Amino acid sequence: MKIITKDQINKILPSIDILPEIEQGFKAYSEGGAVIPPVGELILDKGEVHIKYGYITGDKFYVIKVASGFYGNPELGLPSSNGLLLLFSQVTGELACVLLDEGHLTDIRTAVAGAIAAKYLAPEEVTRIGIVGTGIQARLQLQYLKEVVACRQVMVWGRGHKQLNSYKAEMEKLGFNIETTLDPSYITEKCNLIVSTTPSKVPLLQSGALMKGTHITAVGSDTKEKQELAPSILKNADLVVADSIKQCLERGEIFKAMEAGLLKEEDLTELGHIISGSAEGRTSDRQLTVADLTGVAVQDLKIASAVYRSSTD
Amino acid sequence: MKIITKDQINKILPSIDILPEIEQGFKAYSEGGAVIPPVGELILDKGEVHIKYGYITGDKFYVIKVASGFYGNPELGLPSSNGLLLLFSQVTGELACVLLDEGHLTDIRTAVAGAIAAKYLAPEEVTRIGIVGTGIQARLQLQYLKEVVACRQVMVWGRGHKQLNSYKAEMEKLGFNIETTLDPSYITEKCNLIVSTTPSKVPLLQSGALMKGTHITAVGSDTKEKQELAPSILKNADLVVADSIKQCLERGEIFKAMEAGLLKEEDLTELGHIISGSAEGRTSDRQLTVADLTGVAVQDLKIASAVYRSSTD
Numbered sequence: 001m002k003i004i005t006k007d008q009i010n011k012i013l014p015s016i017d018i019l020p021e022i023e024q025g026f027k028a029y030s031e032g033g034a035v036i037p038p039v040g041e042l043i044l045d046k047g048e049v050h051i052k053y054g055y056i057t058g059d060k061f062y063v064i065k066v067a068s069g070f071y072g073n074p075e076l077g078l079p080s081s082n083g084l085l086l087l088f089s090q091v092t093g094e095l096a097c098v099l100l101d102e103g104h105l106t107d108i109r110t111a112v113a114g115a116i117a118a119k120y121l122a123p124e125e126v127t128r129i130g131i132v133g134t135g136i137q138a139r140l141q142l143q144y145l146k147e148v149v150a151c152r153q154v155m156v157w158g159r160g161h162k163q164l165n166s167y168k169a170e171m172e173k174l175g176f177n178i179e180t181t182l183d184p185s186y187i188t189e190k191c192n193l194i195v196s197t198t199p200s201k202v203p204l205l206q207s208g209a210l211m212k213g214t215h216i217t218a219v220g221s222d223t224k225e226k227q228e229l230a231p232s233i234l235k236n237a238d239l240v241v242a243d244s245i246k247q248c249l250e251r252g253e254i255f256k257a258m259e260a261g262l263l264k265e266e267d268l269t270e271l272g273h274i275i276s277g278s279a280e281g282r283t284s285d286r287q288l289t290v291a292d293l294t295g296v297a298v299q300d301l302k303i304a305s306a307v308y309r310s311s312t313d
Numbered sequence: 314m315k316i317i318t319k320d321q322i323n324k325i326l327p328s329i330d331i332l333p334e335i336e337q338g339f340k341a342y343s344e345g346g347a348v349i350p351p352v353g354e355l356i357l358d359k360g361e362v363h364i365k366y367g368y369i370t371g372d373k374f375y376v377i378k379v380a381s382g383f384y385g386n387p388e389l390g391l392p393s394s395n396g397l398l399l400l401f402s403q404v405t406g407e408l409a410c411v412l413l414d415e416g417h418l419t420d421i422r423t424a425v426a427g428a429i430a431a432k433y434l435a436p437e438e439v440t441r442i443g444i445v446g447t448g449i450q451a452r453l454q455l456q457y458l459k460e461v462v463a464c465r466q467v468m469v470w471g472r473g474h475k476q477l478n479s480y481k482a483e484m485e486k487l488g489f490n491i492e493t494t495l496d497p498s499y500i501t502e503k504c505n506l507i508v509s510t511t512p513s514k515v516p517l518l519q520s521g522a523l524m525k526g527t528h529i530t531a532v533g534s535d536t537k538e539k540q541e542l543a544p545s546i547l548k549n550a551d552l553v554v555a556d557s558i559k560q561c562l563e564r565g566e567i568f569k570a571m572e573a574g575l576l577k578e579e580d581l582t583e584l585g586h587i588i589s590g591s592a593e594g595r596t597s598d599r600q601l602t603v604a605d606l607t608g609v610a611v612q613d614l615k616i617a618s619a620v621y622r623s624s625t626d
Contacts, residue, residue: 001413003316040353042366042375047406051364051377053355062355064364064379066399068406082406084399086379093360093381093395098411100314 002097004311009101012310013108019119019147021306022112023275025298028056029244030272036297039247041223046070049083050222052297061087061096061308065300067106071199081107081136085304097308105307109299111140113243113271114195114217117291119148120274120281121241122193123213126151129176130191132184132205132228133198134158134167137219141195142171149193155179157187157204185209196220196228203230210236210288217291221252229290231257238287239280243271244296252294315410317624322414325623326421332432332460334619335425336588338611341369342557343585349610352560354536359383360393363535365610374400374409374621378613380419384512394420394449398617410621418620422612424453426556426584427508427530430604432461433587433594434554435506436526439464442489443504445497445517445541447471447480450510450532455484462506468492470500470517498522509533509541516543523549523601530604534565542603544570551600552593556584557609565607 004012028034033056040051047070055062067083074080081103087096099105126149131138134156142154154176158164164180171178181187187194189209194216196205205216207230220228234240234257242248245268248255257263271291273279282289317325341347346369353364360383368375380396387393394416400409412418439462444451447469455467467489471477477493484491494500500507502522507529509518518529520543533541547553547570558581561567570576584604586592595602 035355035357037353037355040350040364040366042348042350042368044348044368044375044403045370046404049366049375049377049401049406051353051366053353053362053364055355055357057358062357062362064362066377066401068401070404070406073405076405078405078407082401082408084408084411086397088362088379088381088395090357091359091383092386092389092391093357093362093383094391095395095397095413095415098397100408102408 001095002311004097004099004307006100006102006104008311009099009104009307012307016306016310018108018112018303018306019115021302022109022299023116025302026243026272027276029296029298030270031276033057034298046072052295052300054297054301055090056298056301060090061301061305062090063087063297063301063304065106065297067103069199085300087304087308099304099307105303106300107136107140109303110137110219110293110295111144113293113299114141114219115144115148117217117241117271117293118145118193118215121215121289121291122149123215123285126193128153128155128191130187130194131156132187132194132196133220134163135197137197138167139170141197142176143174146174152176155181155187155191157181157184198228199226200228201225202227204228205233206230207232207236213285213287215289217293218253219293222294223251224255227253227256229253231260231262234290235262236288237290239269239282239289240267241269241271241274241289241291243293245270247294247296248292253292314408315624317410317412317620319413319415319417321624322412322417322620325620329619329623331421331425331616331619332428334615335422335612336429338615339556339585340589342609342611343583344589346370347611359385365608365613367610367614368403369611369614373403374614374618375403376400376610376614376617378419378610380416382512398613400617400621412617412620418616419613420449420453422616423450423532423606423608424457426606426612427454427532428457428461430530430554430584430606431458431506431528434528434602434604435462436528436598439506441466441468441504443500443507444469444510445500445507446510446533447476448510451480452483454508454510455489456487459487465489468494468500468504470494470497511541512539513541514538515540517541518546519543520545520549526598526600528602530606531566532606535607536564537568540566540569542566544573544575547603548575549601550603552582552595552602553580554582554584554587554602554604556606558583560607560609561605566605
């Protein structure tokens with residue numbers, strides 16, 4: 001049994017090409033080769049915990065992933081994310097590896113899923129990237145988009161100048177040109193590839209001013225309560241993509257739009273089917289597309305397995 | 314963050330008085346002071362995995378426990394049980410401790426729950442203890458019963474002479490007088506404190522020959538499929554006790570008897586209520602009582618916390 005610390009994970013990560021790994025995970029999931037039970041959820045006074053678990057049939061390991069958000073932590077000088085990943089043998093149940101990622105691999109695989117969504121769904125010419133939020137996920141999404149989108153013009157929305165300035169300073173080092181705004185309507189008006197990354201419980205983005213041909217990836221909402229997009233955005237979309245249709249019926253933006261009666265299950269396409277080519281993605285540069293990413297255990301399995309493999313090379 | 318290995322756990326265990334800890338856990342659970350979501354379950358080709366998690370309000374930690382059974386493992390020279398326990402801060406979500414118990418603490422807390430059930434429900438004069446099964450849980454149940462029951466006469470049922478002889482040899486060293494049988498009806502005929510510990514999917518014990526005043530604790534069934542007791546045993550019982558009523562409505566002997574239409578939710582009493590005195594346990598030496606123990610995360614929380622505390626003393 002191997003224990004891999006966060007520092008070791010950070011050293012291993014640059015050597016792994018994670019995007020194709022996660023693509024394979026989504027593909028296996030959508031093609032029915034994965035067993036992924038419903039997400040376990042624990043609500044505490046100060047935070048929330050998600051337990052995601054499952055396996056791909058015939059693979060070596062099953063995964064259990066714990067990821068928590070304790071949103072008061074930054075006030076204590078601590079990151080809000082925490083957690084770990086566990087890999088067990090599918091054959092004997094023996095623990096193969098504990099990855100003490102403190103939530104970092106969840107952050108990474110979520111950002112990679114955002115890049116995959118952009119790869120298949122963003123308009124051919126992205127004129128400006130809009131980022132909603134200024135936290136770790138807002139940073140990672142942009143970092144991983146760099147691999148799949150040529151555009152370096154970015155507008156970021158945040159709740160205060162301090163967070164926006166810190167975001168701008170850090171992300172400009174990566175070669176982006178960052179404009180900041182306190183008004184989320186500027187994001188919908190001026191950006192045609194938007195990623196929303198906050199734990200908001202009220203919609204931040206409205207459908208009114210959206211540009212033709214925009215793609216929106218929503219990664220912030222992964223519960224029944226959280227919501228970043230007005231349900232009308234999903235209603236008006238030409239294509240609504242779920243990382244897991246089953247899971248999105250119970251949580252996230254799709255759940256919210258269905259609860260509002262503005263979306264039906266038959267309106268949904270699964271990301272893995274677009275990756276495998278069995279479903280169509282974007283077919284024109286005038287379409288509005290939305291990807292709702294609630295996070296699926298196959299992503300955790302794939303990233304944990306890749307880090308474990310590289311650690312034993 | 315602390316990592317405690319199975320060897321270290323085994324060194325710490327004898328110094329802890331676990332029974333009162335687990336009693337407190339059941340009490341908190343039944344009195345509504347605990348948050349315990351439904352059990353997570355993963356079914357694989359070669360085994361099954363249970364994820365139990367939750368917390369007691371105001372306590373220091375929340376717990377996530379992984380325990381698996383891969384029943385073909387013994388043929389590979391490996392134990393069938395595996396798993397680990399994780400303690401996280403309720404305040405920040407930070408991982409406090411990984412207990413690499415390989416399923417051992419689950420085995421122990423299950424045996425301790427059996428002892429607690431016997432403490433409150435066994436007839437005053439136990440004439441012979443009946444054990445169904447010869448595995449690790451069959452051994453631990455007897456070992457922990459020693460603390461609460463004076464009787465040292467035991468009859469054990471098993472599937473073969475080899476397993477029975479090995480059980481007899483090991484348990485006689487603890488001061489028990491062990492008779493063996495290949496016929497489970499001898500257990501119901503000759504014992505008035507019975508503990509069933511197998512992963513059987515067909516009832517092993519029938520109601521016909523049960524002695525007056527018998528208490529049966531069933532610990533083997535913790536899924537919708539497994540079953541050791543004929544449902545008529547629960548129907549005929551004067552008192553049916555669940556470790557968690559909510560959980561037993563969905564798995565275990567109580568689930569099976571309810572499915573058969575022989576038991577109703579209002580027939581059930583929760584163990585924690587008997588411990589706290591808010592519900593009656595056994596009231597006469599002629600009653601037939603049954604305790605169905607499917608395993609509750611409060612037990613995992615309490616045993617993991619106790620081991621962690623002792624490890625830092």
